[in-house]
Amino acid sequence: MTDLAIAASGLRKSYGTKTVLDGIDIAVPAGTVFALLGPNGAGKTTAVNILSTLISPGAGSGPVRVGGHDLVAAPQAVRGSIGVTGQFSAVDGLITGTENMLLMADLHRLPKAEGRRAAAELLERFDLVEAADKPASTYSGGMKRRLDIAMTLVGDPRIIFLDEPTTGLDPRSRHTMWQIIRGLVAGGVTVFLTTQYLEEADQLADRIAVLHGGRIAAEGTAAELKRLVPGGHVLLRFSEPQAYEAAAAALRGAGRDDESLSLQIASGGSQRELRAVLDELDAAGIEADELTVHTPDLDDVFFALTDPADLAAVPHQTKETVR
Numbered sequence: 387m388t389d390l391a392i393a394a395s396g397l398r399k400s401y402g403t404k405t406v407l408d409g410i411d412i413a414v415p416a417g418t419v420f421a422l423l424g425p426n427g428a429g430k431t432t433a434v435n436i437l438s439t440l441i442s443p444g445a446g447s448g449p450v451r452v453g454g455h456d457l458v459a460a461p462q463a464v465r466g467s468i469g470v471t472g473q474f475s476a477v478d479g480l481i482t483g484t485e486n487m488l489l490m491a492d493l494h495r496l497p498k499a500e501g502r503r504a505a506a507e508l509l510e511r512f513d514l515v516e517a518a519d520k521p522a523s524t525y526s527g528g529m530k531r532r533l534d535i536a537m538t539l540v541g542d543p544r545i546i547f548l549d550e551p552t553t554g555l556d557p558r559s560r561h562t563m564w565q566i567i568r569g570l571v572a573g574g575v576t577v578f579l580t581t582q583y584l585e586e587a588d589q590l591a592d593r594i595a596v597l598h599g600g601r602i603a604a605e606g607t608a609a610e611l612k613r614l615v616p617g618g619h620v621l622l623r624f625s626e627p628q629a630y631e632a633a634a635a636a637l638r639g640a641g642r643d644d645e646s647l648s649l650q651i652a653s654g655g656s657q658r659e660l661r662a663v664l665d666e667l668d669a670a671g672i673e674a675d676e677l678t679v680h681t682p683d684l685d686d687v688f689f690a691l692t693d694p695a696d697l698a699a700v701p702h703q704t705k706e707t708v709r
């Protein structure tokens with residue numbers, strides 16, 4: 387298990403009587419991207435804060451190792467191997483991009499020349515050279531976020547924590563950020579990210595854990611998680627009630643929506659299954675006005691696993707691990 391960059395078992399944290407983390411296990415192999423997914427207030431930031439030594443693990447937590455160091459016994463060593471980009475920017479708007487970078491270099495006690503070299507190199511890498519001498523308050527949201535990550539990388543950490551790295555960014559900036567994260571991983575960095583965006587986890591993460599009610603409700607690759615939820619179907623829409631009724635009679639077992647004149651047929655979306663539906667329609671001489679194929683996406687997984695009603699009904703839901 388030495389190749390785990392982050393390993394935590396039975397991580398707990400409570401505030402007063404409120405249990406935020408109720409014993410979660412996390413194992414992130416070095417050089418991979420792990421996404422912790424959860425709705426607002428699920429405890430994602432709390433997990434990041436604990437793993438990055440900003441707050442202590444709650445009583446009863448199992449051992450936690452980050453970068454091979456024990457979190458409680460050697461917090462300084464952990465800090466030396468990680469970088470953290472929090473939800474709220476660490477960028478100081480009153481000073482320039484370069485000055486923000488040099489400030490980080492000072493915090494990392496880099497010799498002056500090395501600090502300047504690292505700052506220049508990172509500003510270049512994050513496409514901030516032109517803006518480098520302008521006050522950071524003039525930067526766009528995407529530029530500030532890039533500067534934030536560049537600052538995180540000053541000490542060349544091998545593990546980085548990104549708490550909701552693209553929240554509030556426009557689609558182009560979000561894609562740029564994804565490219566940056568992929569670039570980091572290609573360079574061997576381990577990334578622990580939290581996100582509310584399923585697409586983001588789908589795009590970036592090797593493994594995804596869904597946090598709900600203080601527990602990991604499910605964990606696996608995006609494909610494995612998608613397999614947890616049924617929901618693949620073919621949707622046929624009709625404009626003529628007669629055609630709709632005829633199709634419903636031909637496709638017995640299809641779910642009906644009489645208002646929208648649409649039929650839903652459970653399907654994995656394969657060519658063979660689609661052809662079977664079309665053959666039955668052809669045989670009955672019916673043509674649908676619209677046909678769409680819906681395969682389950684992470685949204686379906688998220689909604690299936692993080693229904694607030696579950697928490698009231700099943701306070702200790704079992705963890706689903708898919709391999």
Ligand SMILES: Nc1ncnc2c1ncn2[C@@H]1O[C@H](COP(=O)(O)OP(=O)(O)OP(=O)(O)O)[C@@H](O)[C@H]1O
Nearest residue numbers: 401406424425426427428429430431432433473582
């Ligand atoms: N210092 C604190 N004192 C009391 N309660 C806290 C404290 N920090 C966090 N909490 C509570 O713990 C819960 C989890 O918060 P956390 O910020 O970890 O969630 P999150 O998943 O990161 O949510 P978001 O997506 O909204 O940032 C919330 O209900 C929050 O109110």
